[in-house]
Structures are given as C-alpha cells and as structure tokens.
Amino acid sequence: MNKIKTTAGITWAFLGLILMIILFPGLSGFSKSFGTLPFMKINPRYSGGEVAFTQSAGACTLAVHKPVFNGLVRDRNTGFVQVDWRGKIPDQIRDTIDYDNDNVPDFVIAVDTKKPASDCCPLSGRVTGLGISSRTSFGWAARINLRKTP
Amino acid sequence: MDNSSIAVSPKKTFGKALLYTLPMFLVTFMFITGGKPDFSDPARTVAILVTFFGMNLLYFLMHYSGKTDRYRAIIFVIFALTLSFTLIRNMILIRNSMSFSQADILECKIPFCHLVIPMMILPAALTKSIIFPGTILGGFADIASMVVLWLAATVVLGRGFCSWGCFYGGWDDGFSRLRKKPLVKKISDSWKWMPFAVLLLVALTAALTMIPTYCNWICPFKAVTEFEKVTNVESAVKAGVFISLFGGLVVALPVVTRKRTQCSFLCPMGAISTLSNRITPFTMKIDTNACTQCFKCVDSCPMFALTREGIKEGTVSMFCSKCGKCMDSCSRNAIHFGIRGVPAGTRKNFSRNLFLFVSFLFMAVFSSQPIVFTLNSLYNLIF
Structure with a gap:
C-alpha cells in the first residue's frame, strides 16, 4: 500500500513538474482556450x-x-x-x-x-x-x- | 532516536550544486529570452543578463548551502518591489497618475490581479460573466492569463503560491525580516482563520453588489499599485482604508512580529490557497525520528502553520506556504519538503530538488518581466 501511495505521489509531483514546464511557453494558447469558456466575458x-x-x-x-x-x-x-x-x-x-x-x-x-x-x-x-x-x-x-x- | 536521518543534508558540493543548477539555467534562459535572445538594445541586454544570472546564482546557492528561504526571499521581495514599480511607471506613462479614472473603468482597462478571483467565482457561476472592468484577453494583465497562471500554480504549489508566486507577498515578507527579533511574540494563532471570514464576506458582498468589494474597499496593496482617484468623501475613505491597512498589516505588524500578518490575517486569496494545499503534490513533512522538539521551526514560521502539538505529532497544518523558513532554522533537517504519499523522513533530497525546481521555475519566470523592466528603466535613468 505504501509503495502504491509513494508511486502515486511521485507521479503526481512529476505531472506538476511537466505542467510548470509547459505553462509559460503554452500560456498564450492556454489563455486563449480559457478565454473562450462561456463565463469568460465581462459583465x-x-x-x-x-x-x-x-x-x-x-x-x-x-x-x-x-x-x-x-x-x-x-x-x-x-x-x-x-x-x-x-x-x-x-x-x-x-x-x-x-x-x-x-x-x-x-x-x-x-x-x-x-x-x-x-x-x-x-x-x-x-x-x-x-x-x-x-x-x-x-x-x-x-x-x-x-x-x-x- | 534514529540519528541516521541527520546525514541526509540538503547541502551539496560545488560541482553537484552546479549540476543541479544547469537545467534551471537552460530553462530560464529559454523562458526569459523567449528562445530568441535579442541583444540589440544594450539597456535591455544588461537587464536580462543581470536578472538571468542573478536568479540562477540564487538557485545555485539554494542547492550549495542547503538553505531555501534565505535565497527565495531575495527574489520574492525584489518581485514585489519591481512589480509595483512596473505598474506605477506604466500607469504614470499612460495616465500621468497612479489613480485610475472613470474612462479606464468605462473602457475596461483596469489591470487584473489574482486577488479578484475569490470575488468572481460566484458571479461567474450564476451570471456567466466576470464582475471586473478588465480585458479578457490581450493587453496588460488580462484576466484569462492571470487566472491560468494562478490556477496552475495553485494546483501544483498549493499555498506555496503565497511564497513563490504572489507578487504582493514580498512586501510583508520583506518587512517581517527587518528586525532580528520580534517585539511582539504572543499572537493568538486563531487569527489565521480570519482570511476565511474575509473570503466569505467578500465573496458574498461581491456577488450581491456585483462589485469586487475587496478591491474597492479593503485591498492594502492599492496603496502601492493603483486606486480610484480621490474626488469625493467615498473615494477619500477608500484611500484612507488602503493606506491604513498597508501601514498596519503590511508594514508595522510584520516588523514588530516577524510574521506575514497581511497574508496570515487578511488575504482571501490565501484562504483559497490554504484549501488547495490539500490536493497539491508537494507538502512539508516532519521526520519525528530526527526532530529534537526544539520548536525553532514553530517560532520561525511566518504563517502560523506550525504548532508545538503539531510538531510532536509530526504534522504541518494546511496554512503552510512552503517558504522553507522552518527548514532553514532546523539544524537536523527534520522538517523537510516532501511529496504526498511518500513517508516523512524518506527521499528528503529528491523531494526538495523536485519542489525547488518546480517552485523556483515558476517564480523565476513569473518575476522576470517586472525585474527586467525595472532594471532596464534604472539603466536608462543612470546612463
């Protein structure tokens, strides 16, 4: 059980690492996609x-x-x-x-x-x-x- | 007591620290220069190089010395100062004033910051719109980019955002370091629940009035960014509140208590980030085998996240902002960065290296623009 928890935790941490690495180069694309969500308009x-x-x-x-x-x-x-x-x-x-x-x-x-x-x-x-x-x-x-x- | 865990020191040899810095060196170079370095403007070139080498030197020192908070705080404080400088300079260039006008509101040109997020959630869900006079995409500090940045940082770092990403936190972090010893030592840590009350209050009032009430009436950082032009009694009262809260919670109290009082007692964003600490992959862990219960970490924690009872039980509360100050104060490396699911006292260096890479990368890239802009402006001013 401990081994599964450890593996899951480390996997989650590496996913975080990947997200951080792609965040800034992909910011413009992510923002554009986010900006098209239905609630993303000024009241x-x-x-x-x-x-x-x-x-x-x-x-x-x-x-x-x-x-x-x-x-x-x-x-x-x-x-x-x-x-x-x-x-x-x-x-x-x-x-x-x-x-x-x-x-x-x-x-x-x-x-x-x-x-x-x-x-x-x-x-x-x-x-x-x-x-x-x-x-x-x-x-x-x-x-x-x-x-x-x- | 098992003394073997003391051997796992975060300090590294010069060569090993250099090796750990190399990936950060390459990644920050790519991100800060945009992958296409343009050295045609000498002022900008100097600004970029100073920022780039300065940041990587601090990252190297984190690995070499094993100290985290000491070097993190340098960038964090510079980030806060340069962001305010950048904002104020931009506003003076565009508007000739630090205050925004009716025209800026009518044209939705108010820069967006993450502190608006707690107030926009309910109206966004119910009205499918954002109650803020900013721009959704494009322009300076647009809403979509800021939300994406905050969301990613919060999912990965949790309340670590408050110590590695928030461009206001550096103000009270900086002031909390001015005195070597606190003048006021006894502060009830039940005050740390106050941000949840503020969060509830501003979320509800913003939803009912459709006005971002925290920005309009409370935010202490209006004093160092932008505020409504003082034209009547209401705007004068607002300006008074902003300046008083800044003077009290960001300057005076941090100086006398050595705690980050604004972040701990007021910030509604901090309350949301606190909750997000429950899901993030990185946590603080206590190796009870190595801990001598000297409680230096409890005294040094600027966010009231550690208690004596918690240390005895080996637990760190969800209020932790992962600044690393407790680690720097622990000579036995008993309190350490950890990964969720990984038992305390194991993989200490692996967890620290991974967390440092992720959090430092976010801070370095996020803070690089205002730092470069400020250095560029100073260079042009001097030469």
Whole structure:
C-alpha cells in the first residue's frame, strides 16, 4: 500500500513538474482556450452591454447600448444605459435619445467636451439622471441611470 | 532516536550544486529570452543578463548551502518591489497618475490581479460573466492569463503560491525580516482563520453588489499599485482604508512580529490557497525520528502553520506556504519538503530538488518581466 501511495505521489509531483514546464511557453494558447469558456466575458455592468443601435453624423458615430439591469440571479430595479460617441467628436454634443426604440424620446444629453461638462434631461419616468460621463480613447462615453418601472 | 536521518543534508558540493543548477539555467534562459535572445538594445541586454544570472546564482546557492528561504526571499521581495514599480511607471506613462479614472473603468482597462478571483467565482457561476472592468484577453494583465497562471500554480504549489508566486507577498515578507527579533511574540494563532471570514464576506458582498468589494474597499496593496482617484468623501475613505491597512498589516505588524500578518490575517486569496494545499503534490513533512522538539521551526514560521502539538505529532497544518523558513532554522533537517504519499523522513533530497525546481521555475519566470523592466528603466535613468 505504501509503495502504491509513494508511486502515486511521485507521479503526481512529476505531472506538476511537466505542467510548470509547459505553462509559460503554452500560456498564450492556454489563455486563449480559457478565454473562450462561456463565463469568460465581462459583465455588462462593466462593459456597458451590447450596442443596440448606431447613428452616424459626419465623422462621429453615436452608439446606444442595450439597457443594463443585470443582477446576480435576476434583473435589478435600477440600471443604466450607455451612450458612446466615437470618432471625431464635436466640442458641443446634444442628442435626444430613444434608447428603447419606442419612438418616444427618453432623455436629452448635452456634453461640452472642452470644459468638460455633461448634463442629462430626463424625458421619461424611467430615466433618473446622469451617471458616469467621461472622455475615452475612442471619443466620449456616458451612462444614464435608469429604473425599470417609472 | 534514529540519528541516521541527520546525514541526509540538503547541502551539496560545488560541482553537484552546479549540476543541479544547469537545467534551471537552460530553462530560464529559454523562458526569459523567449528562445530568441535579442541583444540589440544594450539597456535591455544588461537587464536580462543581470536578472538571468542573478536568479540562477540564487538557485545555485539554494542547492550549495542547503538553505531555501534565505535565497527565495531575495527574489520574492525584489518581485514585489519591481512589480509595483512596473505598474506605477506604466500607469504614470499612460495616465500621468497612479489613480485610475472613470474612462479606464468605462473602457475596461483596469489591470487584473489574482486577488479578484475569490470575488468572481460566484458571479461567474450564476451570471456567466466576470464582475471586473478588465480585458479578457490581450493587453496588460488580462484576466484569462492571470487566472491560468494562478490556477496552475495553485494546483501544483498549493499555498506555496503565497511564497513563490504572489507578487504582493514580498512586501510583508520583506518587512517581517527587518528586525532580528520580534517585539511582539504572543499572537493568538486563531487569527489565521480570519482570511476565511474575509473570503466569505467578500465573496458574498461581491456577488450581491456585483462589485469586487475587496478591491474597492479593503485591498492594502492599492496603496502601492493603483486606486480610484480621490474626488469625493467615498473615494477619500477608500484611500484612507488602503493606506491604513498597508501601514498596519503590511508594514508595522510584520516588523514588530516577524510574521506575514497581511497574508496570515487578511488575504482571501490565501484562504483559497490554504484549501488547495490539500490536493497539491508537494507538502512539508516532519521526520519525528530526527526532530529534537526544539520548536525553532514553530517560532520561525511566518504563517502560523506550525504548532508545538503539531510538531510532536509530526504534522504541518494546511496554512503552510512552503517558504522553507522552518527548514532553514532546523539544524537536523527534520522538517523537510516532501511529496504526498511518500513517508516523512524518506527521499528528503529528491523531494526538495523536485519542489525547488518546480517552485523556483515558476517564480523565476513569473518575476522576470517586472525585474527586467525595472532594471532596464534604472539603466536608462543612470546612463
């Protein structure tokens, strides 16, 4: 029995040695495979969620993301919708957004990219105000706070 | 008492130690240079050569002198210092500041570290997503690479990760060595269960709030890496907590107790690594035939893993981080690296050689990038 335990232990230790030797040369491949696992994606609360639709105005593209209400097991009552302006953004931005595409405007967002200053005017009971608004490497991004039911 | 086991000393002759270093020499050369050494940049060449020869010299000395922790700690502390230097320098180059901005969060550009892992497990299982504003693949410190590295190290080394792989551990390990004797000797070792409470707390709060709460509110190492820009009361309180915990648990307490108090009393990652010690192939063993029960090992253990009762029974607790400090303090080589399933007191040198190769290889390659980067930067600064 002791001999079996010893052999099993030493085999396990050598497997560890092999794993360590292949770990660094194979790290890129292992990481790529690991990165494709179903749970390896950034939660929409951080990524901003999928882009719902885009609108182009000259060299600037407006991207409106899907609203994010994600909770641990079910949706929360509060969330946000992310709006990005990509490309060559103007000094003054003023857009009326209908994020849920029901043909009723939900809020007006104004950004002075020079100052910088941002303001959000809710037009719907579901919009509660401006969350984050910041210059980014791709242009400008803002998150508007929402509640699920007005 | 069987004195024959004392004869099995980890010390080696010069030639034998050199022979044992040769495989490490070749493997680290391949891994550190990427197999294609490029010596066109003198600063980088000097940095790589100093790192490479320095590490192999320390590995040689581990074999030649038979001491483990003495030389491990040198790289471990340098790793912690250079990683912080690398992170801070990168952030200052990119952002002009040590703090991250709203834009970094919006663009998911926050570097990922293994301390987030305890908080991402529950949300990953339930929401199939990661609650961290980082990048999955590519970029600096991406999530997939860090998780793979930690996973492999934890399966093979168990809590050995805390002494051979964690790029924060070197901070309190370093401070715990500043005094020759501890000012505070009596600390209840029941505090070592605290990381499990922290683990439970941060795992649950992170799952409920979908925010990595440990990173946001507790992590002492924010003080030497990056933190949220202080813009309001909340961010000021957070910065205060980070700095206080760093000053208390990473600097002051290790200095006065000679113990790694942050790793032992707070780190939730340490709690997970502690559990993983149950499955790893490498363990610490006590040769009760050689042990004189002087308990020097108990006093020297920085992680509260050894107790007098445990030594008498010949057992090492799962809190052991395999740093080797107890071995260095034992003149009879009674406490030694072992392999699971192999009886204590047997194959001592074989087990030590195998463990050292595996753990040192991980530490050498993992730490080489920040060390090379720091040396490169210092070279450019001086010349």
